[in-house]
Amino acid sequence: MLKQITFFLIALFICISTFAQDTTKQKTNEVTIITPKDIELRYLWKIPKFNAKFILESEVFSNSTAIPASFSNSFLFPRFIDETLKNNAINRLNSKNRFGALFQSKIGIIFYPDSIWKAQQQGIEIYYKNQNVIGSYFHTDFFKLIFNGNAQFAGQTADLSNSRFSSLNFESFNIGYIKTFKLSGLSVNVGLVRGRAYTDLNIKNGGIFTALNGTQLNVDFNGSFEQSSRFSNVFKATPSMGASFGLEYNLQLPKGINLDFKAEDIGFINLNEKTDLIGRDTSFIFNGLNFNDIIDSDKDLAFIGDSLLDKLRGPVTKGSNMIALPAFFHTRISKYFTNNWNISLSINYRYFTGYSILKKFEIGKRFTKDRYILLSIAQGGFGNFQTGLQFVLINSQRHFLKIGTVANEGFISKKMSGNGIMINYNFQL
Amino acid sequence: MKPFKFKHTKLLFSCICLFLMLSNCNKNEKTEWDTNILGPLATFNIGVTDLIADSLIISDPAQPVFIRYIDEFNLIPIDSVLQFPDTAFEENYSTPFSFTIPAGTDIYSEDQQLRFVYKDVQLTQAILEQGRSVLSINSTVSDKLYFDYSIPKATSNNFPFSLTNQEIAAFDGINPSLFNQETNLSGYNLDLTGVDGNSFNSLSISLNAKLNPSGNGTNVIAGQQLLNYSSTFIGLKPYYVKGFLGTSTFSDVNKNIDLNDLKKISGILSIQDIVMNLNLENSLGADFGFTINNLSFTKGESNQTIALNSTIINNEQLIARAQHINNGTYPYSPTYRNYLFNTTNSNIKDIFELIPDKINYSLAARINPLGNISSGNDFYYSSSNLKVKLTVDFPLSFSANALTYKDTIETEGFEFDEENNLKSATLSILASNTFPFDLKLKTYLLDKDKIVLDSLLTNDIINAGIVNNSDIVEQPTNSMLKIFYNEALNAKLKNTRYIVVKATMNTQPGNVLLPIYKQYDLKLQLIGNGIYRIGIK
Numbered sequence: 026m027l028k029q030i031t032f033f034l035i036a037l038f039i040c041i042s043t044f045a046q047d048t049t050k051q052k053t054n055e056v057t058i059i060t061p062k063d064i065e066l067r068y069l070w071k072i073p074k075f076n077a078k079f080i081l082e083s084e085v086f087s088n089s090t091a092i093p094a095s096f097s098n099s100f101l102f103p104r105f106i107d108e109t110l111k112n113n114a115i116n117r118l119n120s121k122n123r124f125g126a127l128f129q130s131k132i133g134i135i136f137y138p139d140s141i142w143k144a145q146q147q148g149i150e151i152y153y154k155n156q157n158v159i160g161s162y163f164h165t166d167f168f169k170l171i172f173n174g175n176a177q178f179a180g181q182t183a184d185l186s187n188s189r190f191s192s193l194n195f196e197s198f199n200i201g202y203i204k205t206f207k208l209s210g211l212s213v214n215v216g217l218v219r220g221r222a223y224t225d226l227n228i229k230n231g232g233i234f235t236a237l238n239g240t241q242l243n244v245d246f247n248g249s250f251e252q253s254s255r256f257s258n259v260f261k262a263t264p265s266m267g268a269s270f271g272l273e274y275n276l277q278l279p280k281g282i283n284l285d286f287k288a289e290d291i292g293f294i295n296l297n298e299k300t301d302l303i304g305r306d307t308s309f310i311f312n313g314l315n316f317n318d319i320i321d322s323d324k325d326l327a328f329i330g331d332s333l334l335d336k337l338r339g340p341v342t343k344g345s346n347m348i349a350l351p352a353f354f355h356t357r358i359s360k361y362f363t364n365n366w367n368i369s370l371s372i373n374y375r376y377f378t379g380y381s382i383l384k385k386f387e388i389g390k391r392f393t394k395d396r397y398i399l400l401s402i403a404q405g406g407f408g409n410f411q412t413g414l415q416f417v418l419i420n421s422q423r424h425f426l427k428i429g430t431v432a433n434e435g436f437i438s439k440k441m442s443g444n445g446i447m448i449n450y451n452f453q454l
Numbered sequence: 455m456k457p458f459k460f461k462h463t464k465l466l467f468s469c470i471c472l473f474l475m476l477s478n479c480n481k482n483e484k485t486e487w488d489t490n491i492l493g494p495l496a497t498f499n500i501g502v503t504d505l506i507a508d509s510l511i512i513s514d515p516a517q518p519v520f521i522r523y524i525d526e527f528n529l530i531p532i533d534s535v536l537q538f539p540d541t542a543f544e545e546n547y548s549t550p551f552s553f554t555i556p557a558g559t560d561i562y563s564e565d566q567q568l569r570f571v572y573k574d575v576q577l578t579q580a581i582l583e584q585g586r587s588v589l590s591i592n593s594t595v596s597d598k599l600y601f602d603y604s605i606p607k608a609t610s611n612n613f614p615f616s617l618t619n620q621e622i623a624a625f626d627g628i629n630p631s632l633f634n635q636e637t638n639l640s641g642y643n644l645d646l647t648g649v650d651g652n653s654f655n656s657l658s659i660s661l662n663a664k665l666n667p668s669g670n671g672t673n674v675i676a677g678q679q680l681l682n683y684s685s686t687f688i689g690l691k692p693y694y695v696k697g698f699l700g701t702s703t704f705s706d707v708n709k710n711i712d713l714n715d716l717k718k719i720s721g722i723l724s725i726q727d728i729v730m731n732l733n734l735e736n737s738l739g740a741d742f743g744f745t746i747n748n749l750s751f752t753k754g755e756s757n758q759t760i761a762l763n764s765t766i767i768n769n770e771q772l773i774a775r776a777q778h779i780n781n782g783t784y785p786y787s788p789t790y791r792n793y794l795f796n797t798t799n800s801n802i803k804d805i806f807e808l809i810p811d812k813i814n815y816s817l818a819a820r821i822n823p824l825g826n827i828s829s830g831n832d833f834y835y836s837s838s839n840l841k842v843k844l845t846v847d848f849p850l851s852f853s854a855n856a857l858t859y860k861d862t863i864e865t866e867g868f869e870f871d872e873e874n875n876l877k878s879a880t881l882s883i884l885a886s887n888t889f890p891f892d893l894k895l896k897t898y899l900l901d902k903d904k905i906v907l908d909s910l911l912t913n914d915i916i917n918a919g920i921v922n923n924s925d926i927v928e929q930p931t932n933s934m935l936k937i938f939y940n941e942a943l944n945a946k947l948k949n950t951r952y953i954v955v956k957a958t959m960n961t962q963p964g965n966v967l968l969p970i971y972k973q974y975d976l977k978l979q980l981i982g983n984g985i986y987r988i989g990i991k
Contacts (some may be wrong), residue, residue, distance in 0.1 A: 103485045103991070105485075106485065106487035111487065173489055173490060175491060175492055176491065238882075238884070239982070240884060311494060312494050313494035313980060313981075315499075
């Protein structure tokens with residue numbers, strides 16, 4: 026992890042130093058009033074000067090209402106989670122907590138099939154996207170049980186009620202149509218989706234009582250568990266396929282006001298027939314695997330764990346199941362001032378476990394024609410309060426590069442939640 | 455333009471690296487953490503019926519356990535004594551001179567006496583349970599032959615065994631003509647008194663062969679073999695025989711029986727009482743005598759030997775013959791002899807308390823020790839034998855003082871996955887005991903040179919249930935034993951080739967004979983409390 030952070034800081038340093046180098050140039054050139062057209066090439070209604078645009082986007086972040094970034098990063102950059110890390114997390118837990126993470130990469134191209142299309146400002150968008158979304162909400166005891174075990178609950182009940190963990194990894198191949206008008210732009214796309222892995226544990230009511238000396242476990246569980254087959258690829262099993270729909274609309278209003286609306290990944294995946302589906306409402310006492318006849322028994326103690334799991338899990342049904350994609354909705358209103366500042370307010374929502382409405386305020390400042398900085402303050406999503414800092418480092422005729430963070434708190438303090446980075450690079454052909 | 459290009463190259467390089475970093479997290483390493491898991495693993499219930507077969511317990515459940523052990527076996531290997539030896543008769547017939555045999559001429563006509571060879575058994579009658587006869591005739595006569603074959607004194611439903619007017623094809627000049635027939639003799643009654651009716655073990659057979667009456671006769675040359683004739687009796691097993699059954703003697707001198715399982719047990723054991731009943735049943739129609747010359751028991755560890763002290767030793771015991779009867783399950787009435795061994799007339803209790811691991815004995819047995827006093831009227835049925843029934847009765851009431859069970863178990867070692875996720879653990883054994891004895895447990899791990907590597911249990915005690923004034927345990931006594939595990943133990947377990955298990959039993963209170971009840975049991979619950987490392991990719 027240290028290596029990656031170091032690399033990130035070096036990359037950031039290079040960017041900032043490059044940014045700083047241009048300040049002298051900025052003084053010598055008259056800065057004109059900017060519009061969103063000048064800031065980001067990706068705005069739909071910016072007429073491209075070239076016939077095609079290559080798109081490369083990636084975003085990784087995790088956030089939580091309680092779990093420190095140093096803890097969650099241990100999953101992103103594998104390492105041993107020691108007691109200090111665990112205690113830092115436990116000390117920040119509330120009775121109800123949320124955690125989530127997103128790993129997303131997108132690669133694609135926008136092109137204009139011929140000069141007529143280009144003249145009419147119509148384009149085609151084709152891209153591949155891979156997303157891994159993890160979301161959860163959980164009781165404090167759930168976290169303690171998973172990461173510290175049940176020994177700490179000797180003589181007590183670990184309350185696992187109202188806890189849920191979901192993880193979805195899917196990829197999509199999308200094709201879209203782009204139309205640019207005088208003061209607005211519209212994009213619609215449809216996608217073919219393939220689910221790679223899905224896990225969903227939903228405990229509505231549940232708890233485990235551990236007897237003081239460990240002589241028995243009292244287990245209550247009312248909930249469900251769903252897991253796609255581990256190796257669901259097109260060659261070994263019926264693929265888990267689905268479809269998605271996306272829409273994006275930008276509108277430029279007078280007085281430097283701009284409206285954006287985006288909805289993506291509205292769709293579904295039909296998990297294949299090998300998906301484990303378990304609905305369980307059970308309550309039992311476990312005293313250990315019973316060996317009635319110790320002298321002649323050929324049972325193996327290794328089966329004890331399996332036995333407990335079997336008892337907890339109950340009958341497993343194999344079957345297909347349709348699940349919704351983690352649809353993402355974004356609405357933003359922006360105001361661009363004549364002094365190269367801009368502000369915006371946005372509301373984001375992702376339809377996934379543990380995600381709440383994200384309210385974001387952004388303030389941006391353009392320093393030169395192709396240098397721009399953006400600071401955001403937000404509340405919601407998988408976590409609480411969070412800030413982001415992004416730089417447009419290149420905005421030339423051919424290149425556009427934006428790089429930055431989507432949550433800073435975890436970078437600032439190991440005990441705080443949320444960190445994430447993003448990169449957005451476009452190249453016109 | 456150069457600075458611009460350089461600047462953008464740096465940026466692009468940084469961006470590409472960042473993109474790769476974000477898209478390609480390290481998937482080979484694991485995120486790991488330690489959890490402390492506490493919980494029950496397994497329960498074991500060792501009751502009286504797990505230690506002693508339920509079929510041996512004859513007492514009422516509410517009463518102290520009373521054990522009756524019964525063993526039955528036949529003393530005489532009758533099959534090998536009285537089964538007919540496989541017997542064959544064979545003859546070649548040839549002519550001493552050359553001549554022409556006219557058609558229809560008898561060329562062979564003989565009665566033969568077949569004798570079954572026994573040492574001193576003289577049988578006059580047998581009814582066969584199974585067996586077969588094989589008749590084989592090879593002809594080198596150049597015309598067909600017709601023959602009659604019979605065993606006049608082998609009858610089935612009063613009809614003697616016979617084959618009449620059987621045809622043998624003419625010799626073709628190359629291969630002899632062959633007649634071969636196998637006959638099942640099950641159920642045949644054999645009169646073994648021979649042709650004159652005064653003999654024994656004898657059976658007469660008759661063959662008469664003549665040349666084809668419708669032929670033209672045949673020329674034979676001096677010395678030419680005309681017939682090869684054999685009659686074989688195979689696997690004749692009688693259901694019943696009559697005669698003199700002989701005086702066969704069976705003896706085992708200075709034989710040893712190793713009771714290896716009992717070598718693992720040592721210590722001081724006192725039992726309340728024991729009674730052994732030796733019952734002999736003779737269902738042969740012949741007298742029987744047997745002598746136990748020596749019966750001694752040895753405990754190897756203490757090199758202590760106790761010989762059975764009883765009037766039966768060195769005194770030949772005679773058991774009279776069974777008698778024929780007309781109605782009953784069997785056609786005979788057996789005779790019986792009983793020999794009782796108890797604490798009054800023998801030292802059997804001392805022998806039992808010795809917990810012997812070796813038995814040494816010398817004995818002899820014989821049929822008709824008084825000779826042929828039945829004048830050839832001994833009999834035997836296939837269900838007859840000298841049957842021994844040994845019954846041992848004893849109440850399971852005892853006192854044990856350092857009664858120790860020690861065993862060495864060989865092992866190939868315990869292989870753990872390279873990635874052993876159990877880092878340390880305490881395995882607790884919660885014992886709930888209603889047996890009135892405590893158990894001291896020791897377990898050692900030894901390497902290939904039998905050097906102790908470690909111990910899992912050392913002097914850990916499962917405490918005895920507490921008896922009341924009536925010597926009954928009403929409530930179990932709980933004990934907790936602990937086995938400690940850490941990663942260092944892994945290597946020792948891997949190198950372990952022997953495990954020595956030692957369990958020492960002491961009844962409480964000591965030196966008091968305590969009855970065992972059927973409801974007594976030892977409940978064991980294994981509880982794990984360990985640090986388990988969880989890893990996910």
